[in-house]
Structure formats: structure tokens, C-alpha cells
Amino acid sequence: MKYPNGLAKVYNNQxxxxxxxxxLEDDLNQTNNYYLVTDRAVIYKKPTPVTIVKVDFxxxxxxxxxxxxxxxxxxxxxxxxxxxxxxxxxxxxxxxxEYFPLRNIHDHQxxxxxxxxxxxxxxxxxxxxxxxxxxYFLEAKYLLEFLEKNTRKSIPVSYFEDKGYxxxxxxxxxxxxxxxIDIIYFEKGEFV
Amino acid sequence: MKYPNGLAKVYNNQxxxxxxxxxLEDDLNQTNNYYLVTDRAVIYKKPTPVTIVKVDFxxxxxxxxxxxxxxxxxxxxxxxxxxxxxxxxxxxxxxxxEYFPLRNIHDHQxxxxxxxxxxxxxxxxxxxxxxxxxxYFLEAKYLLEFLEKNTRKSIPVSYFEDKGYxxxxxxxxxxxxxxxIDIIYFEKGEFV
Numbered sequence: 001m002k003y004p005n006g007l008a009k010v011y012n013n014q015x016x017x018x019x020x021x022x023x024l025e026d027d028l029n030q031t032n033n034y035y036l037v038t039d040r041a042v043i044y045k046k047p048t049p050v051t052i053v054k055v056d057f058x059x060x061x062x063x064x065x066x067x068x069x070x071x072x073x074x075x076x077x078x079x080x081x082x083x084x085x086x087x088x089x090x091x092x093x094x095x096x097x098e099y100f101p102l103r104n105i106h107d108h109q110x111x112x113x114x115x116x117x118x119x120x121x122x123x124x125x126x127x128x129x130x131x132x133x134x135x136y137f138l139e140a141k142y143l144l145e146f147l148e149k150n151t152r153k154s155i156p157v158s159y160f161e162d163k164g165y166x167x168x169x170x171x172x173x174x175x176x177x178x179x180x181i182d183i184i185y186f187e188k189g190e191f192v
Numbered sequence: 193m194k195y196p197n198g199l200a201k202v203y204n205n206q207x208x209x210x211x212x213x214x215x216l217e218d219d220l221n222q223t224n225n226y227y228l229v230t231d232r233a234v235i236y237k238k239p240t241p242v243t244i245v246k247v248d249f250x251x252x253x254x255x256x257x258x259x260x261x262x263x264x265x266x267x268x269x270x271x272x273x274x275x276x277x278x279x280x281x282x283x284x285x286x287x288x289x290e291y292f293p294l295r296n297i298h299d300h301q302x303x304x305x306x307x308x309x310x311x312x313x314x315x316x317x318x319x320x321x322x323x324x325x326x327x328y329f330l331e332a333k334y335l336l337e338f339l340e341k342n343t344r345k346s347i348p349v350s351y352f353e354d355k356g357y358x359x360x361x362x363x364x365x366x367x368x369x370x371x372x373i374d375i376i377y378f379e380k381g382e383f384v
Binding site for chain 1 (some may be wrong): 225228231233234236238239240241242244255256257258259260261263264266268271272273274275276277278280304308310311312313
């Protein structure tokens with residue numbers, strides 16, 4: 001069992017949650033829940049993939065998993081439906097202030113985003129540069145374009161500034177990424 | 193922590209797998225993998241949702257989950273994209289030979305299927321009557337119609353015969369449910 005990206009994520013989230021309050025995952029869960037209750041879209045984060053080995057049945061009402069292992073995810077973390085279109089994205093935070101290190105995204109996940117695009121879905125990344133206090137929306141096509149044209153293992157912030165869109169944090173929904181999708185894919189609304 | 197549907201499922205699958213060879217989940221995983229490698233569609237089963245409480249870091253390369261609990265799923269188990277459309281379904285097996293007991297499906301999941309339909313997705317159930325050795329494809333709209341018109345807590349096999357489609361098991365892909373979707377939603381192909 002290799003060191004799982006999923007684990008690092010879970011671990012970081014706990015740290016973030018305790019030390020820095022809301023993190024990107026919390027913001028997106030709140031946002032997706034807002035979309036759900038307002039019937040705007042149906043988008044969920046997938047559960048962390050684990051292999052369950054041992055389960056204790058204390059009682060019919062209660063079961064405890066006593067041994068399980070993290071699996072490397074084959075897909076991105078978030079998917080669902082908006083406006084009749086399939087939505088698929090990965091969300092990452094980095095403490096780096098100049099680059100987004102590509103080791104944060106598995107090859108599986110990049111291949112998955114490519115497939116989603118080929119099948120007519122809307123695919124993108126949401127990347128937060130925590131120490132810059134900025135969150136970007138980057139269409140998957142620009143991630144793939146970067147990977148084709150570059151051999152480097154990280155994407156500079158300037159590339160996000162150039163090809164991406166800034167996701168302003170608001171009260172509710174906290175990260176209104178559908179507003180960006182409306183403009184890019186449905187010609188609804190505009191950037192102010 | 194309530195008795196989780198997910199647990200019963202995991203437990204049954206282990207039993208099925210050991211005692212009866214391939215079960216519905218295995219068949220669907222094989223089918224979805226076939227669709228993936230042939231680039232026909234991108235459809236995955238979601239991981240079983242668990243709440244992770246305790247993780248042992250034996251080493252940087254190895255981590256073991258020592259305490260976790262099953263969560264009741266808020267969505268169906270399967271979703272993805274086919275032909276530009278969002279696909280969403282739940283798959284269940286029953287040993288019952290006359291009825292499909294609705295307790296096998298959470299209210300959350302029924303509500304989820306309703307939302308997916310309202311947002312323009314393709315939503316359905318795949319139900320296997322193991323002891324009848326027959327597997328049905330039932331559009332979500334007929335599940336919802338049944339629930340509106342009936343107070344009973346189970347759907348008779350006759351309703352599946354009437355409103356559903358039989359999924360013939362084949363070698364590869366084992367359960368070609370996209371063939372049914374082609375006919376119903378894309379007017380491609382026909383029933384023989």
C-alpha cells in the first residue's frame with residue numbers, strides 16, 4: 001500500500017480545520033449544499049475511497065470498521081449535474097506562493113478529466129493558493145494544454161492569472177463557481 | 193450511528209462473492225470498466241461513504257484506518273457521463289422472488305433520483321432478482337410514478353415486467369445497460 005494522496009488530504013483537512021477554520025473542502029461542501037437546497041445543481045464530493053478489511057459487528061445497530069486502507073482515487077473528487085450538463089472537477093489547496101505542484105494531481109485524475117472533456121462534460125480545477133489568499137477556477141482544457149506544452153512539474157501562479165478565473169469568497173454560496181460556468185459555457189451573466 | 197444500508201451491502205457482497213461468484217456489483221464494475229477502456233462512457237461506482245475516526249501511521253508509506261463508521265449514502269452508487277449526458281443510477285439485488293422491497297432504497301436516494309431527472313439527467317434503477325435469475329432496468333420516472341400511486345413498501349416483479357427492460361447477461365460487457373439507454377434516450381438501435 002503506497003502512501004495515499006487521499007490520506008494526505010484527510011490529514012491536511014483535519015489540520016486546516018483545527019488551525020485555520022474553513023478550508024477549500026469545507027467551502028465547496030457549503031457551496032454544493034447551497035446549490036442543492038436552492039435546487040440550482042446536484043453536485044457532491046465523492047467519499048474517500050477505502051478498502052475495508054475488518055468490520056466489528058457490536059450489535060445489529062452498530063458496526064465499526066477496525067481495519068481499512070486508503071486507495072488512490074481513479075477519478076476526481078467532485079461531480080454532478082448542472083443545467084443538463086455533466087460537471088466534474090478536482091479541488092486542491094497549496095501553501096506554495098509561486099507554483100501549483102502537479103504532484104497534487106494523480107495521472108489517473110488528469111486522464112479522467114481528459115475523458116470527461118472528450119465525452120462532452122464540463123471539467124475544471126479549483127486551486128486555492130492559501131498563503132496568497134486567492135482561489136482560481138481553471139478549465140481542464142488549460143490544464144491539459146499546459147501539460148502538453150511543458151515538462152515542468154508545477155504550474156506557475158501567472159498561468160492561473162492568465163488562463164483562469166478568480167473565485168471570490170462570499171458569504172453564501174461561499175465559492176460560486178457556477179457563476180463562472182454560466183458565463184463560460186452558457187453565456188449567462190458577465191464578469192464585473 | 194444507525195444501522196447502515198452501505199454495511200449490509202458490503203457484507204452481502206462478500207457473501208455473494210464467496211458463495212455465488214459474480215454478483216450485480218461485480219457485473220456492473222466489469223461493465224463500467226469495459227465502457228471505460230473502449231471509451232464508450234465514463235461511469236464509476238462511488239466509494240462506500242465512511243467516517244474516518246482513527247488512523248495509524250505505521251510509516252510514511254503505510255497508513256491503516258483503525259476506526260471508521262459507515263455513513264448512510266446521500267446519493268446513488270453510480271454516476272458518470274455518456275454521450276454528453278449525465279448518468280445516475282442505483283443497483284440492488286434481492287433474494288425475494290415476488291417483490292422488490294423498497295427499504296433497499298433510502299429516501300435520500302429517491303429524492304436524489306428525482307433531482308437528477310429535474311436537472312435533465314438520465315436516472316434509473318438496475319434491480320436483480322437473484323433467485324429468478326433476471327435483471328431489470330427501470331427508468332427512475334417509473335419508480336417515482338409507483339411511489340406516487342402506491343403506499344405499499346415493495347414493487348412487484350410484474351411492475352418491472354411491465355415498465356422495465358430485461359438486462360441480458362453477456363460475456364463482455366456483462367450488463368450492457370447503455371444499449372437500453374441508446375434505444376430509449378438516443379433512438380439508436382432497437383430491441384430484438
